[in-house]
Amino acid sequence: MTVERAIANGMVETTKGEYRTGHDPRTLRDALGCFATGVTVVTCLTDDGGPAGITVNSFTSVSLDPPLLLVCLHKMAASATPLIAASHFAINVLQTEQQPASITFSARTEDRFGSTPWSCGEAGAPILKDSLCMFECERYAVYDGGDHHILVGQVVKASFDANLDPLLFFRGRYRRLHFD
Numbered sequence: 001m002t003v004e005r006a007i008a009n010g011m012v013e014t015t016k017g018e019y020r021t022g023h024d025p026r027t028l029r030d031a032l033g034c035f036a037t038g039v040t041v042v043t044c045l046t047d048d049g050g051p052a053g054i055t056v057n058s059f060t061s062v063s064l065d066p067p068l069l070l071v072c073l074h075k076m077a078a079s080a081t082p083l084i085a086a087s088h089f090a091i092n093v094l095q096t097e098q099q100p101a102s103i104t105f106s107a108r109t110e111d112r113f114g115s116t117p118w119s120c121g122e123a124g125a126p127i128l129k130d131s132l133c134m135f136e137c138e139r140y141a142v143y144d145g146g147d148h149h150i151l152v153g154q155v156v157k158a159s160f161d162a163n164l165d166p167l168l169f170f171r172g173r174y175r176r177l178h179f180d
């Protein structure tokens with residue numbers, strides 16, 4: 001039996017994948033998952049004054065002058081509506097001990113803020129306690145990004161704790177930094 005036929009029969013676990021436009025989105029997701037990221041929770045206050053927040057790893061720095069960053073929010077995500085409407089939002093970069101917060105803010109939980117200690121930042125957006133880093137931002141622009149909104153923020157304030165290690169996400173799983 002050829003190797004190709006063995007793979008086709010599911011007898012050999014493939015370690016390499018290939019995607020072409022129009023192919024299955026699963027393979028594209030697997031390819032994108034090869035890019036290791038940190039994990040953030042993006043927050044704002046809604047029109048009625050309550051907190052909203054969502055786990056996001058599509059966080060990227062954009063510009064130093066002016067200081068800009070972006071996140072991509074799925075248009076079907078409930079949190080996307082208040083986040084693109086808010087004048088200010090916060091990006092909480094998570095540390096290793098905050099994996100439960102990442103799970104909470106990505107799950108269908110009614111009260112995401114009930115189990116996660118937080119306070120209001122200077123611009124009003126919720127700041128999660130003990131985060132590795134936080135960026136308080138003023139909304140700068142919202143662009144169309146296919147099935148996502150691209151939300152660009154101008155950093156008003158940033159602070160960080162240099163003693164903490166980041167929570168990482170790679171190939172669909174939470175990871176830790178490994179130092180030799």
Ligand SMILES: Cc1cc2nc3c(=O)[nH]c(=O)nc-3n(C[C@H](O)[C@H](O)[C@H](O)COP(=O)(O)O)c2cc1C
Pocket residue numbers: 039053054055056057058059072073074075076077078079080102105106107108169
């Ligand atoms: C590690 C991780 C990263 C994620 N990154 C994003 C992201 O960048 N953008 C996004 O829209 N959803 C992302 N999600 C999915 C949302 O967190 C998830 O769909 C959430 O339940 C949406 O909540 P909502 O519908 O209440 O807004 C991510 C989830 C996880 C676990």
